[in-house]
Amino acid sequence: MQRPQLYWFGKAPDEQQVALVQEHKLELRVHANGQPPDFQHACAALFWATEGHFAPAAVCLRDHVKNALDDGVYVVAVVSAAEDDERLKNVSKLFDGVDPSNARKSHHRVLSAPVDLHQLLHQVLVHAPGVARNTALTIAGDVQVPKEGRFLLQRAFHDCTSVSLEPIAPGFSGADTFIVKATLKDSFAGPEPRPFFAKVGGSAELQKEMQAFSSFAEHHVPWYLRPNFVAERTTYGVEHGILVGTFVQNSCSLAEAVRTPNGARHIKSLFEETLAGLRQQKRATATASEQRSVVSALKDFCKREKVPPQRWKDATAKFGGELVDADTLWWRLLDLPKREWRCSAIHGDLHGENVRVRKEDAIVIDFAHASTGPACADLAHLEVSLVFDTSKGDQQGDDWRRVVDGLYESDAISASLTPGAPVQGSTWIHEAVAEIRALVPASVVDADEYKRVLAVYLLRQASYPASKKFPEHDEYRRTFAYWLACRLTESLQAEASSTVAVQ
Ligand SMILES: Nc1ncnc2c1ncn2[C@@H]1O[C@H](COP(=O)(O)OP(=O)(O)O)[C@@H](O)[C@H]1O
Numbered sequence: 001m002q003r004p005q006l007y008w009f010g011k012a013p014d015e016q017q018v019a020l021v022q023e024h025k026l027e028l029r030v031h032a033n034g035q036p037p038d039f040q041h042a043c044a045a046l047f048w049a050t051e052g053h054f055a056p057a058a059v060c061l062r063d064h065v066k067n068a069l070d071d072g073v074y075v076v077a078v079v080s081a082a083e084d085d086e087r088l089k090n091v092s093k094l095f096d097g098v099d100p101s102n103a104r105k106s107h108h109r110v111l112s113a114p115v116d117l118h119q120l121l122h123q124v125l126v127h128a129p130g131v132a133r134n135t136a137l138t139i140a141g142d143v144q145v146p147k148e149g150r151f152l153l154q155r156a157f158h159d160c161t162s163v164s165l166e167p168i169a170p171g172f173s174g175a176d177t178f179i180v181k182a183t184l185k186d187s188f189a190g191p192e193p194r195p196f197f198a199k200v201g202g203s204a205e206l207q208k209e210m211q212a213f214s215s216f217a218e219h220h221v222p223w224y225l226r227p228n229f230v231a232e233r234t235t236y237g238v239e240h241g242i243l244v245g246t247f248v249q250n251s252c253s254l255a256e257a258v259r260t261p262n263g264a265r266h267i268k269s270l271f272e273e274t275l276a277g278l279r280q281q282k283r284a285t286a287t288a289s290e291q292r293s294v295v296s297a298l299k300d301f302c303k304r305e306k307v308p309p310q311r312w313k314d315a316t317a318k319f320g321g322e323l324v325d326a327d328t329l330w331w332r333l334l335d336l337p338k339r340e341w342r343c344s345a346i347h348g349d350l351h352g353e354n355v356r357v358r359k360e361d362a363i364v365i366d367f368a369h370a371s372t373g374p375a376c377a378d379l380a381h382l383e384v385s386l387v388f389d390t391s392k393g394d395q396q397g398d399d400w401r402r403v404v405d406g407l408y409e410s411d412a413i414s415a416s417l418t419p420g421a422p423v424q425g426s427t428w429i430h431e432a433v434a435e436i437r438a439l440v441p442a443s444v445v446d447a448d449e450y451k452r453v454l455a456v457y458l459l460r461q462a463s464y465p466a467s468k469k470f471p472e473h474d475e476y477r478r479t480f481a482y483w484l485a486c487r488l489t490e491s492l493q494a495e496a497s498s499t500v501a502v503q
């Protein structure tokens with residue numbers, strides 16, 4: 001057993017308890033006040049806050065529970081109290097305070113005395129605390145690593161002598177991502193493994209991401225076209241966690257690839273090879289009689305309340321027309337007559353930076369938002385994010401607007417969804433949009449469905465603050481996205497009322 005220590009706080013163990021711990025092959029560490037516990041080789045920490053010992057045990061729990069949980073330790077507090085007792089509530093509050101998002105919920109519990117120690121020790125033995133932290137690990141690189149991050153790296157790279165971290169431009173989730181060059185302590189194949197990819201972020205969020213990855217990607221996307229996480233290096237603390245995977249070398253983002261000659265072909269391979277297995281799941285149609293319209297099915301993906309009010313006012317001033325506020329726009333979209341729509345498993349965050357292109361392979365990463373939803377949502381999301389992306393600093397203002405304006409006219413959208421429709425221009429934007437729209441008919445019941453979903457994603461584009469890289473340029477595009485969302489919604493309303501009139 002790599003981590004045999006059992007820490008004991010509060011009421012001291014009696015002879016029988018000591019013997020029972022030894023019988024279970026655990027090393028008892030009775031905590032002496034004033035000495036900070038070191039949980040590196042511990043698997044569990046028991047806080048005996050029973051009658052007459054509540055205060056010292058509760059103090060120790062308050063002071064050490066975070067370190068214990070961050071180290072993978074199983075923490076149990078034993079309180080002799082009725083359910084409504086203030087002491088029990090205080091101990092529960094301590095756990096809630098240190099683990100508010102329940103990231104380590106299965107790693108801590110409160111028990112009411114008397115407790116069957118034999119049974120408790122069995123729970124301790126089935127708990128997997130993970131490998132012991134490697135405190136000798138050297139962490140190099142141009143990054144500040146706080147204590148908690150050091151803990152995580154020491155656990156994730158327990159078998160290494162050193163790691164060197166190189167930050168990667170972050171994605172949109174707020175997590176920090178790195179290329180990790182490690183030196184292995186003891187390897188028959190040599191000390192230098194291939195570089196790793198590591199993502200350090202909120203523990204609960206990363207656990208959700210891994211859950212979504214195993215449900216939607218692991219068995220539905222070919223292993224060479226998705227991330228490959230290294231389970232034994234992936235580690236969670238109470239606040240933060242670390243996901244470790246293999247780094248996709250010599251790749252560029254899809255956003256870069258589509259700007260190269262004939263780059264739009266990668267979009268086809270993304271949908272027809274990488275995501276084909278995922279997208280054919282649950283290919284049912286949601287009928288008109290169902291409660292949810294295709295718009296309301298996208299409510300979690302579009303936070304219209306985040307559209308800055310100034311943006312819709314600017315959209316009117318800059319591009320003309322009488323626009324409505326984001327609430328009204330959203331309600332108008334919800335109000336369109338119900339129609340059938342196609343449902344499938346979706347990636348849920350398919351933008352140009354979440355696809356890495358290596359030679360002819362389109363490798364999809366970041367499955368944090370995978371779910372089931374409108375089958376054309378990934379297509380619309382990718383289309384809007386590529387067309388409105390300013391991160392590469394190309395074409396400014398009005399030149400870009402002229403290209404994009406025509407692409408989002410309702411009739412132009414219908415025409416582009418007709419099989420064999422010619423590409424309307426020669427820019428990479430025309431080619432990428434044509435490639436995406438050629439894939440749309442197989443994912444929708446009719447063209448109207450794609451227009452509704454596009455309107456939602458245009459609105460979504462307008463709901464984010466301008467990027468820091470090119471703030472003015474980005475604000476301009478997001479403002480135009482809002483204007484286009486309004487125009488497209490107006491057309492959808494007009495088309496819906498003329499259909500009703502004909503009937
Ligand atoms: N396995 C990988 N190989 C190479 N680069 C990667 C890998 N995973 C992520 N990246 C890079 O790190 C960035 C952020 O990672 P991602 O998982 O998308 O985080 P976020 O959730 O913050 O968007 C990506 O846009 C990509 O450039």
Ligand SMILES: [Mg+2]
Pocket residue numbers: 171172173353354366
């Ligand atoms: Mg990402």
